[in-house]
Amino acid sequence: MHNILVINAGSSSIKYQLIDCVTGQRRTSGLVERIGEANGRVQHEVPGEAFVWETPIADHSAAFRQMVHGFAKAGTPLAELDVAAVGHRVVQGGSEFHGPTLITDEVAEQILALGELAPLHNPANYSAIVAARETFPDVPHVAVFDTAFHQTMPEAAYSYAIDKNAAEKYGVRRYGFHGISHQVVSQRAAALLDRPVSELKQIILHLGNGASACAIDGGRSVDTSMGMTPLAGLVMGTRSGDIDPGALLHLMRAGLDVDAVDRLLNKESGLLGLAGSNDMRDIRAGVAAGDEAAMLAFEVTIRRLKHYIGAYLALLGGADTIVFTAGVGENHVPLRAAACAGLEWFGIEIDAERNAAPSSAARVISSDSSRVTVLVVPTDEEAEIARQTLEVVAG
Incomplete structure (x- = not known):
């Protein structure tokens, strides 16, 4: 069976x-x-x-x-x-x-x-x-x-700088999400390179309607962009990602109640809030047509991506791989190129032809001279759930 x-x-x-x-x-x-x-x-x-x-x-x-x-x-x-x-x-x-x-x-x-x-x-x-x-x-x-993979984060990574008693009482800490995807993609990237995952420093970018970045050292999550909830971090389809907590207090003092702020940040922000659509394909078409709102949404998305790539390069002390995955990460050629543009100083060089080549397979898109191997690796959360489930029932 x-x-x-x-x-x-x-x-x-x-x-x-x-x-x-x-x-x-x-x-x-x-x-x-x-x-x-x-x-x-x-x-x-x-x-x-x-x-x-x-x-x-x-x-x-x-x-x-x-x-x-x-x-x-x-x-x-x-x-x-x-x-x-x-x-x-x-x-x-x-x-x-x-x-x-x-x-x-x-x-x-x-x-x-x-x-x-x-x-x-x-x-x-x-x-x-x-x-x-x-x-x-x-x-x-x-x-x-989804949170289990991130349980390996050190205390300094998952702790917020608030009163520790309040944090413990209310469970306020970074949990991280998309862990099933980050785990399977990091393993598949290692297999593609024919190297043990335990030897690699990896930055995984799971980019879809929900989006998160993860720093993985030797197959273990050491930091991730999502926080106590899936709202933090990268720009997403309808979610804001990182925002000054003081802005939320300002909105509430201005008359928005908790439910209104929740709705604003989770359902009316991100790409939708900036450009009127939560679909990156619409944003891509808008950029090509010179639509200013779409261009701004794309630029904000790229800046946030570079912010986390740079942070995780510093945290890991360099990286062996940067991996794009999920619907946007696997299919958006200009986004991958823009996210890596200007990072040549870190040894990150995209090969334009490899990046643009149509394929649904796991593949390398960096140049032969790039010190960091940049890959596209399709995620498969269902296969990983099945694998882990069988592992439990098989003893």
């Missing part, structure tokens, strides 16, 4: 994949969305065929029933697929969880309690866990945490 069902749940959606851990093959993938709405939508895909339908989906339990129906509809009932375990992506593991963890009732309740630190994510993760355990009561369930 080597099939792992991977679940990535949000408040109104569940993404899922069935992965054969021996071959790495995706046997099935799907999406249940608009949970809680009368016009719920399900898309269930098998190689060469897709099944799509709409139906009311009241909650996560109903969503799982629709997922099971999708497998049956495709002629591959889950009961016949030898599912060894269910792996759940959980965003916030706090300080409690340092690696993949077998889910018990107690663990599930801890995940829900950590919703205070990730109110947009953990409650949804918990709801999906409850529903999945009801649907699949006879197989083990494993939580794989």
